[in-house]
Amino acid sequence: TEAGSALFERIAPALADIRGAVDEASGTPKSPAGTVRLNMPKIAALMLASRLSRFAxxxxxxxxxxxxxxxxxxxxxGGFDAGVRLGEHLQGDMIAVRITPDLRCATVWRRDWGRGC
Structure with a gap:
């Protein structure tokens, strides 16, 4: 129809742009590359150090x-891609994925540690 032809003429440039964008994206490397910015408490970084090294x-x-x-x-x-938080410090609007089982911590103090070196 005349209306269909007119519509096609108007949207043809947009379709060409979309096709070009898809073709361009398809040419990206198959393996991931780039920078990932992470934020986490110091204790989490210590606990995950071996995993982060292996990942690197x-x-x-x-x-x-x-x-x-x-x-x-x-x-x-802060412009971070992801953050690691201890369970008790999750904010209500965060999307959380567990990365470790529940962890228990203990503080130990020997009586003779306070008596000098």
Missing amino acids: REHSSIRVELTTDDGFTDIVA
Whole structure:
């Protein structure tokens, strides 16, 4: 129809742009690459150090930028891709994925530690 032809003429440039964008995206590398910005408390960084090292070895095209912060920075406002939080410090609007089982911590103090070196 005349109306269909007119519509096609108007949307043809947009369709060409979409097709070009899809073709361009399809040409991206098949393996992930780039920078991932993470924010986590210092204790979490210590507990995850071996996993982060293994990740860095296995994915050399990904640069991990790690910021340790015990003040619970807003990860979105700080421009981070993800954050690690201890369960008791999750905010209501966070989407959380468990990465470890429940952990128990203990503080130990020997009586003779306070008597000098």
